[in-house]
Amino acid sequence: xxxxxxxxxxxxxxxxxxxxxxxxxxxxxxxxxxxxxxxxxxxxxxxxxxxxxxxxxxxxxxxxxxxxxxxxxxxxxxxxxxxxxxxxxxxxxxxxxxxxxxxxxxxxxxxxxxxxxxxxxxxxxxxxxxxxxxxxxxxxxxxxxxxxxxxxxxxxxxxxxxxxxxxxxxxxxxxxxxxxxxxxxxxxxxxxxxxxxxxxxxxxxxxxxxxxxxxxxxxxxxxxxxxxxxxxxxxxxxxxxxxxxxxxxxxxxxxxxxxxxxxxxxxxxxxxxxxxxxxxxxxxxxxxxxxxxxxxxxxxxxxxxx
Amino acid sequence: xxxxxxxxxxxxxxxxxxxxxxxxxxxxxxxxxxxxxxxxxxxxxxxxxxxxxxxxxxxxxxxxxxxxxxxxxxxxxxxxxxxxxxxxxxxxxxxxxxxxxxxxxxxxxxxxxxxxxxxxxxxxxxxxxxxxxxxxxxxxxxxxxxxxxxxxxxxxxxxxxxxxxxxxxxxxxxxxxxxxxxxxxxxxxxxxxxxxxxxxxxxxxxxxxxxxxxxxxxxx
Ligand SMILES: Cc1cc2nc3c(=O)[nH]c(=O)nc-3n(C[C@H](O)[C@H](O)[C@H](O)COP(=O)(O)OP(=O)(O)OC[C@H]3O[C@@H](n4cnc5c(N)ncnc54)[C@H](O)[C@@H]3O)c2cc1C
Numbered sequence: 001x002x003x004x005x006x007x008x009x010x011x012x013x014x015x016x017x018x019x020x021x022x023x024x025x026x027x028x029x030x031x032x033x034x035x036x037x038x039x040x041x042x043x044x045x046x047x048x049x050x051x052x053x054x055x056x057x058x059x060x061x062x063x064x065x066x067x068x069x070x071x072x073x074x075x076x077x078x079x080x081x082x083x084x085x086x087x088x089x090x091x092x093x094x095x096x097x098x099x100x101x102x103x104x105x106x107x108x109x110x111x112x113x114x115x116x117x118x119x120x121x122x123x124x125x126x127x128x129x130x131x132x133x134x135x136x137x138x139x140x141x142x143x144x145x146x147x148x149x150x151x152x153x154x155x156x157x158x159x160x161x162x163x164x165x166x167x168x169x170x171x172x173x174x175x176x177x178x179x180x181x182x183x184x185x186x187x188x189x190x191x192x193x194x195x196x197x198x199x200x201x202x203x204x205x206x207x208x209x210x211x212x213x214x215x216x217x218x219x220x221x222x223x224x225x226x227x228x229x230x231x232x233x234x235x236x237x238x239x240x241x242x243x244x245x246x247x248x249x250x251x252x253x254x255x256x257x258x259x260x261x262x263x264x265x266x267x268x269x270x271x272x273x274x275x276x277x278x279x280x281x282x283x284x285x286x287x288x289x290x291x292x293x294x295x296x297x298x299x300x301x302x303x304x305x306x
Numbered sequence: 307x308x309x310x311x312x313x314x315x316x317x318x319x320x321x322x323x324x325x326x327x328x329x330x331x332x333x334x335x336x337x338x339x340x341x342x343x344x345x346x347x348x349x350x351x352x353x354x355x356x357x358x359x360x361x362x363x364x365x366x367x368x369x370x371x372x373x374x375x376x377x378x379x380x381x382x383x384x385x386x387x388x389x390x391x392x393x394x395x396x397x398x399x400x401x402x403x404x405x406x407x408x409x410x411x412x413x414x415x416x417x418x419x420x421x422x423x424x425x426x427x428x429x430x431x432x433x434x435x436x437x438x439x440x441x442x443x444x445x446x447x448x449x450x451x452x453x454x455x456x457x458x459x460x461x462x463x464x465x466x467x468x469x470x471x472x473x474x475x476x477x478x479x480x481x482x483x484x485x486x487x488x489x490x491x492x493x494x495x496x497x498x499x500x501x502x503x504x505x506x507x508x509x510x511x512x513x514x515x516x517x518x519x520x521x522x523x524x525x526x
Contacts, residue, residue, distance in 0.1 A: 001377045002377060002420075003356065003357060003375070003376050003377040004357060004376045005357040005376070006357070006359070006376075007359050007376050007420070007422040007423075009423070009425060030420075030423075032419075033418060033419060033420060033423065034400060034418050037379070037400075037417075037418045037419075037420070038399045038400065038418065041398070041399065053376070055423060057423075081412070081478075084478045084479055085473075085476060085477070085478045097479060101479065101480055101481040101483075102481065104400075104503075105403070105502055105503025106413060106466070106469075106470065106473070106500065106503055107400070107403060107406055107413050107414050107415040107466070107503045108400055108415060108418070108503070110412045110413065110414045111414050111415070111418065111419060195481075195502065196502040196503065197401050197502075197503065
């Protein structure tokens with residue numbers, strides 16, 4: 001079980017950082033606790049004592065969702081369920097709702113936060129691929145020499161390996177700033193041992209923008225997770241598609257070599273079969289949601305169905 | 307054996323504890339994907355008397371001030387301290403739904419939430435939805451349709467179903483909603499998907515679906 005001497009729920013960033021500074025490093029941040037509590041249970045870490053538990057979910061900036069500098073700010077304490085019911089998020093982040101419906105179940109999504117998912121940095125964290133396709137920038141804050149130091153890191157640089165991030169122990173992840181992708185079609189593909197409540201064996205996010213006729217790719221962004229130590233953008237695939245008319249030939253060509261992204265230690269063969277299939281299916285679903293012409297949708301579906 | 311970076315502690319060390327608390331800063335993490343990220347900065351050992359913390363919230367309309375061991379989950383606070391034993395402990399890891407309660411109008415897994423995290427919250431449990439003499443429509447429908455066999459998952463199923471119908475009303479899509487932007491309809495497929503966080507080992511799913519469908523007022 002997880003125990004602490006003091007549980008704090010600071011109402012401001014200043015208070016949170018001051019409490020952390022006074023704790024001599026003996027603290028832990030907590031948001032939804034959906035990673036922390038199961039970890040501190042029998043069979044995994046067992047009894048864990050943290051002198052100070054700092055619940056960051058009450059800090060205003062971490063609870064904010066708003067436009068900023070032409071992008072959208074999503075506070076770290078935003079639970080995944082908000083991607084399904086927050087109108088602005090649905091409009092500007094078309095890659096997320098589909099990710100959220102694949103994420104755990106309704107009960108967990110109501111607690112599980114985006115910040116927790118990023119700091120946990122699981123190779124199969126479902127929130128990571130769609131945020132990669134939104135070119136997410138992470139904002140961190142810590143107390144340095146008595147003043148708040150804020151810094152920004154791209155998500156690509158933030159996650160360094162399984163469970164390893166750029167965040168220092170006393171740095172709070174404030175939130176992510178993302179490209180607004182209004183008018184894009186988004187899709188998320190995931191497979192695990194069953195439909196609900198599973199760790200992804202492979203997960204993939206695709207967002208596309210088409211020309212007004214719905215027959216040509218204007219922008220394509222694809223990211224894959226679960227197949228290596230960190231989730232990655234599939235830039236080769238993207239480059240082959242951007243600016244091109246949607247044809248069967250093009251779609252087939254872009255699948256060649258997708259299996260190179262599979263670098264996991266286990267289930268390589270299976271994942272290498274799934275990866276190109278997910279690219280095809282993700283693109284087909286995203287094309288449909290981006291307003292693809294009946295022809296374009298038909299072609300993409302056919303390729304996705306093998 | 308719990309591992310905090312390079313430091314390995316045996317279960318016995320953990321149980322016995324020591325007077326000094328060990329802080330490990332930003333320790334490297336364990337190798338398993340499941341444990342990714344969580345182990346960094348962990349601190350080992352629980353020694354001496356448990357730490358208590360005060361928390362106040364309302365449960366089913368009644369205000370409660372509790373002084374709890376900080377380890378206490380919301381589920382344990384409800385069951386062991388307030389003796390509201392309707393909410394059940396099934397898997398204790400957020401995977402079965404038996405502990406589902408409604409917090410500020412939203413359903414959560416109470417086993418994966420610390421009680422101290424709920425300062426000021428309004429919580430509804432199965433006891434607050436209705437009583438045997440004055441059942442909530444969802445409770446009455448479960449009785450009528452035999453939406454259970456052993457009954458262990460039932461309080462969670464009912465709390466989940468009540469919150470779920472509100473989510474549909476609010477237009478929240480699910481995995482089977484064809485158009486994520488259109489208003490979802492309560493089809494049988496929608497209902498089953500949305501209730502997928504509540505597991506019934508007796509397999510009373512058909513009857514559960516009938517009960518919920520009746521309350522929602524649409525044919526299965
Ligand atoms: C039943 C179940 C199903 C799940 N299903 C999925 C799934 O389908 N997909 C998936 O990706 N994950 C899943 N998870 C894992 C988990 O729910 C997610 O990783 C979640 O996003 C974690 O967020 P949290 O707020 O609960 O994190 P917490 O447990 O509160 O924290 C996780 C880690 O992040 C740190 N932290 C949290 N917030 C901050 C911050 N703002 N700044 C600095 N550090 C911070 C904490 O100290 C801790 O190390 C599941 C978990 C359970 C129990």
